[in-house]
Amino acid sequence: MIYHLFQALEAAGVHFPGIGLMQYLSFRAMLAAVTAVLLSLTVGKSIIGWLQRKQIGETVRDLGLEGQIQKKGTPTMGGIIILMSIVVSALLFCDLTNVYVILLLVSTLWCGALGFTDDYIKVFKHRKEGMSEHGKLLGQIVLGFIVGLTVWMSPEIVIREKVEVETSVERTLETETSVTTGRYKEEDVVKSTKTTIPFVKNHEFDYRWLSPVKGAWGWYAKWAIYVLMIVLVITACSNGTNLTDGLDGLAAGTSAIVGVVLGILAWLGGNIIDSNYLNIMYIPGSGEIAIYMSAFVGALIGFLWFNSFPAQVFMGDTGSLAIGGIIGVSAVLMRKELLIPLLCGVFFTESVSVLLQRTYFRITKKRTGVGHRIWSMTPLHHHYQDKKAPEGPVIFPKPVPAQHEAKITVRFWIVGIILAVSTLALLKLR
Numbered sequence: 001m002i003y004h005l006f007q008a009l010e011a012a013g014v015h016f017p018g019i020g021l022m023q024y025l026s027f028r029a030m031l032a033a034v035t036a037v038l039l040s041l042t043v044g045k046s047i048i049g050w051l052q053r054k055q056i057g058e059t060v061r062d063l064g065l066e067g068q069i070q071k072k073g074t075p076t077m078g079g080i081i082i083l084m085s086i087v088v089s090a091l092l093f094c095d096l097t098n099v100y101v102i103l104l105l106v107s108t109l110w111c112g113a114l115g116f117t118d119d120y121i122k123v124f125k126h127r128k129e130g131m132s133e134h135g136k137l138l139g140q141i142v143l144g145f146i147v148g149l150t151v152w153m154s155p156e157i158v159i160r161e162k163v164e165v166e167t168s169v170e171r172t173l174e175t176e177t178s179v180t181t182g183r184y185k186e187e188d189v190v191k192s193t194k195t196t197i198p199f200v201k202n203h204e205f206d207y208r209w210l211s212p213v214k215g216a217w218g219w220y221a222k223w224a225i226y227v228l229m230i231v232l233v234i235t236a237c238s239n240g241t242n243l244t245d246g247l248d249g250l251a252a253g254t255s256a257i258v259g260v261v262l263g264i265l266a267w268l269g270g271n272i273i274d275s276n277y278l279n280i281m282y283i284p285g286s287g288e289i290a291i292y293m294s295a296f297v298g299a300l301i302g303f304l305w306f307n308s309f310p311a312q313v314f315m316g317d318t319g320s321l322a323i324g325g326i327i328g329v330s331a332v333l334m335r336k337e338l339l340i341p342l343l344c345g346v347f348f349t350e351s352v353s354v355l356l357q358r359t360y361f362r363i364t365k366k367r368t369g370v371g372h373r374i375w376s377m378t379p380l381h382h383h384y385q386d387k388k389a390p391e392g393p394v395i396f397p398k399p400v401p402a403q404h405e406a407k408i409t410v411r412f413w414i415v416g417i418i419l420a421v422s423t424l425a426l427l428k429l430r
Helices: 002-011 019-023 026-054 079-093 100-125 133-153 215-244 250-269 270-279 287-307 316-335 337-343 345-368 406-427
Strands: 164-171 176-183 194-196 205-206 371-373 394-395
Touching: 002 019, 002 079, 019 026, 026 079, 026 250, 026 287, 079 100, 079 215, 079 287, 079 316, 100 133, 100 215, 100 287, 100 316, 100 345, 133 215, 133 316, 194 337, 215 250, 215 337, 215 345, 250 270, 250 287, 250 316, 250 337, 250 406, 287 316, 316 337, 337 406, 345 371, 345 406
Parallel strands: 371 394
Antiparallel strands: 164 176, 194 205
């Protein structure tokens, strides 16, 4: 809103010092991050107090984990703090006519509402399981189709090919200045199913290569494959973040690290000169995603003030489902979804650990009558905690000595930072 206000004032011929600053993505990104942090810190204490007065506390199922019972009664649904900070900051400093910003706002509110419903059922209906798995999955799939079909149908979501960059030198009597400009032809605007992939010359993979048919039907087939991939990515990211939210500060800190990288990638991919220099896909208008991700990171950092060990509040599914949805949607819009297994390696590993554990347990129980486990407990972060021994054989028993949850969280953050740096480094590997 502030961005549009400044635009209107400038169009009306109103000039004052600093009015042009809102044109710069860097300035708006910094404002969005700072605003989100301050909003989280300002409203966080009030929201936590309100949750305590309403007795909206965490219901704990005894899994034999160290310190688990002490968490009982800690306010949950703290994801409201995160959502409020992101949305308000985005409304203030993003271009609200930008299709990427609109999709991110819709995704944030959609996944937030899905998570809020799940938390509401747990807290107020006293049903520990919350929404059914099928209900949450259906909500995520519907969002995936909304985003995927918009990417397919919207004339504003395009990529530019054959971008040319020119460098000229402007000389005066006193100075010599190098000026770099980028340009492209209108016929180079294309609707494309191309995406970014590491380790290849041009960093590009086209989903049409997976199409089993050619011609007119091939055009529909490639878009159908791309839309289904978008649905899969958004659903996987949302669920992966939800599974990671098991220790104080783990999901929030890891997501903030991922958000920084996505913001950088959005910045580079939305800049015609930087994208040409790095030989990555140029996506006009995607620079606004960098501002949204700045608000995202700022909100998570502010939330960590209250969520770090020992947590004063938990984000609940209200926060975790929304965070995962934002990460998945932003990666898809920037054509970086194939980098997710590396960038979001912590979330990916947590999800795979649960999937493998359940599958192995069911197979061995069917064969032997006693379920076997790969790890002592999943998601994987619980494997490293002090806990009672599980029933049945375990391939990898719990580590000795077991680690404190604060140490586990910080070590997962360190792994997340390594993966984040690795993802950025891939930009120069071909």
